[in-house]
Amino acid sequence: MSIRKIAATIGAVIVLGVAIMAVFAPWLVPHDPFAQDLNLRLVPPSFMEGGQADHFLGTDQLGRDYFSRLIYGARISMLIGVATVITSGLIGITLGMLGGFIGGRADMVVMFIITCRLSIPLILVALAVVSLIGSSLTVVVMTLGLLLWERFAVVTRTTVMQVRNLDYVSAAWAAGCSRTHILLREVLPNIVHHLVVVATLEMAIAILLEAALSFLGLGVPPPLPSWGLMISEAKDYMFFSPWVIMVPGVALFTLVLGINFLGDGLRDMLGATRDA
Amino acid sequence: MLVFLARRLVVALLVTLTVLTVSFALTRLSGDLAIAIAGPQATSADIEIIRKAYGLDRPVVIQFFDWVWSAARGDLGRSYLYHEPVANLIRDRLPVTLTLGITGLLIALCTAIPIGIIAAMKEGTLWDRGLMTISVIGQAMPSFWLGLLLIITFGLKLGWLPISGVDDWDGYVLPGIVLAFSAIPAMMRLTRSGMVDALASDYIRTARAKGLSRASIVLKHAARNAAMPVVAVAAVQLGFMLSGSIVIESVFALHGVGYLGWESISKNDFPVVQAVVLFLATIYIVLTLLSDLLNAFLDPRLRTS
Numbered sequence: 001m002s003i004r005k006i007a008a009t010i011g012a013v014i015v016l017g018v019a020i021m022a023v024f025a026p027w028l029v030p031h032d033p034f035a036q037d038l039n040l041r042l043v044p045p046s047f048m049e050g051g052q053a054d055h056f057l058g059t060d061q062l063g064r065d066y067f068s069r070l071i072y073g074a075r076i077s078m079l080i081g082v083a084t085v086i087t088s089g090l091i092g093i094t095l096g097m098l099g100g101f102i103g104g105r106a107d108m109v110v111m112f113i114i115t116c117r118l119s120i121p122l123i124l125v126a127l128a129v130v131s132l133i134g135s136s137l138t139v140v141v142m143t144l145g146l147l148l149w150e151r152f153a154v155v156t157r158t159t160v161m162q163v164r165n166l167d168y169v170s171a172a173w174a175a176g177c178s179r180t181h182i183l184l185r186e187v188l189p190n191i192v193h194h195l196v197v198v199a200t201l202e203m204a205i206a207i208l209l210e211a212a213l214s215f216l217g218l219g220v221p222p223p224l225p226s227w228g229l230m231i232s233e234a235k236d237y238m239f240f241s242p243w244v245i246m247v248p249g250v251a252l253f254t255l256v257l258g259i260n261f262l263g264d265g266l267r268d269m270l271g272a273t274r275d276a
Numbered sequence: 277m278l279v280f281l282a283r284r285l286v287v288a289l290l291v292t293l294t295v296l297t298v299s300f301a302l303t304r305l306s307g308d309l310a311i312a313i314a315g316p317q318a319t320s321a322d323i324e325i326i327r328k329a330y331g332l333d334r335p336v337v338i339q340f341f342d343w344v345w346s347a348a349r350g351d352l353g354r355s356y357l358y359h360e361p362v363a364n365l366i367r368d369r370l371p372v373t374l375t376l377g378i379t380g381l382l383i384a385l386c387t388a389i390p391i392g393i394i395a396a397m398k399e400g401t402l403w404d405r406g407l408m409t410i411s412v413i414g415q416a417m418p419s420f421w422l423g424l425l426l427i428i429t430f431g432l433k434l435g436w437l438p439i440s441g442v443d444d445w446d447g448y449v450l451p452g453i454v455l456a457f458s459a460i461p462a463m464m465r466l467t468r469s470g471m472v473d474a475l476a477s478d479y480i481r482t483a484r485a486k487g488l489s490r491a492s493i494v495l496k497h498a499a500r501n502a503a504m505p506v507v508a509v510a511a512v513q514l515g516f517m518l519s520g521s522i523v524i525e526s527v528f529a530l531h532g533v534g535y536l537g538w539e540s541i542s543k544n545d546f547p548v549v550q551a552v553v554l555f556l557a558t559i560y561i562v563l564t565l566l567s568d569l570l571n572a573f574l575d576p577r578l579r580t581s
Contacts, residue, residue: 116294121519121556249421257416
């Protein structure tokens with residue numbers, strides 16, 4: 001197997017593993033992820049010195065079981081990733097199809113909207129919106145979905161332009177198909193492999209961005225165990241017990257790496273472009 | 277060229293106006309500012325006083341035009357928190373953010389271009405694949421986490437570099453590395469693909485036929501052509517870096533523009549938030565415009581499109 005195939009397989013295993021963790025979290029956790037025990041604060045992981053067999057990855061600053069919180073955190077990351085991809089995909093694909101298929105004035109408008117979106121300072125505006133509406137999981141998902149669609153739009157627009165003059169589209173026109181029919185039944189299925197690859201990239205970006213927002217204190221509200229929030233809450237203790245930021249950080253890094261490996265593998269397999 | 281320039285300028289202006297409108301609308305539609313400023317303990321009478329005092333009782337459209345008109349004349353309003361003109365606040369914080377952005381950009385260029393060239397020269401080998409895999413790994417690294425790891429390693433364990441603040445030049449090293457990290461993978465790929473194209477082109481074959489040394493071919497002929505798009509993209513990257521530096525500034529406690537934005541968001545200091553959004557957006561738009569013009573200057577074919 002080539003390096004790329006190995007990487008894609010590793011990626012698929014990681015993503016599947018985290019997805020299973022997310023779905024079956026309540027049955028997998030050894031402890032209640034929200035139960036505090038102030039007598040057992042910052043217990044190191046069981047494989048380190050001073051660890052307890054009962055707490056595999058130790059406990060946090062409030063004595064909550066770190067492993068259980070990590071498993072529940074997978075739920076948040078996966079939910080953010082999937083929901084953002086759906087929202088931003090709907091917006092971006094619609095815009096990209098309008099611009100790419102109709103062309104002319106419509107395309108100019110779409111390009112203008114994309115340029116505007118790129119000029120908006122992403123993190124700052126996301127922080128401001130979440131802060132004003134009040135932080136909750138739904139608000140974070142909606143904000144990211146409304147802000148992260150530009151890659152979908154760019155790739156859809158470019159690929160639709162490549163497809164729209166091909167013979168089978170002309171044949172469909174000649175056969176008297178409606179515009180909607182051609183867009184949804186002829187064009188969309190032939191660009192969907194590009195969109196799948198964009199979706200993986202977008203999912204990785206959304207997960208990283210949620211972690212960054214939560215780290216800055218304006219993402220998912222406590223006591224929800226978002227991995228970014230876990231790093232943020234633990235950073236005051238990192239000088240004496242560095243593992244408190246290692247555990248959620250490694251989880252976040254591994255998941256995003258897995259998604260990227262999977263995306264690269266899909267790109268090679270499907271012959272799609274990933275670069276906007 | 278003049279027509280091209282004029283058209284680009286008009287588009288840039290329109291984009292700036294749209295971004296302004298959207299960011300203004302977002303902050304006004306997503307909540308009542310007066311309630312946010314007054315805080316949770318305020319009575320409804322307090323809220324009314326605040327609404328009057330800050331002019332928030334006027335129609336939103338009028339507030340918007342009022343703000344745009346002042347902003348166009350260079351008056352960005354006053355901070356609710358510091359009781360100082362916002363323009364002064366941004367001016368004081370700007371050197372930190374600019375130094376950080378440029379440090380990050382330089383580190384990124386100096387790392388990405390050589391690595392991209394090496395990958396292209398070894399195209400298809402294990403070296404090439406290995407370097408590209410590293411770039412994927414780099415993309416997966418959460419920047420704030422990388423920052424904390426560097427603080428623990430170089431600041432605390434080894435004691436080589438300061439862990440926060442920028443009293444001296446060495447305070448910029450760690451944040452600069454973190455900022456560069458996010459830009460390196462894309463730049464690396466761009467250099468590599470440019471270099472692969474350049475190495476396969478006719479002028480390189482001519483250079484080989486002339487019997488030039490390998491070093492001269494790669495560095496003088498191919499790399500110069502391959503690096504051109506990377507340098508043009510560098511302007512846009514700098515724009516992304518400046519607006520992304522908010523996370524890194526907060527990790528390293530650097531009091532730059534990003535930190536100012538973050539602070540004012542958490543303290544409901546809205547004139548500052550709006551001004552920082554406008555400021556970062558304008559910088560990005562200007563840098564993109566410059567990069568477009570640079571490209572058009574270098575490649576006349578682009579001027580017609």
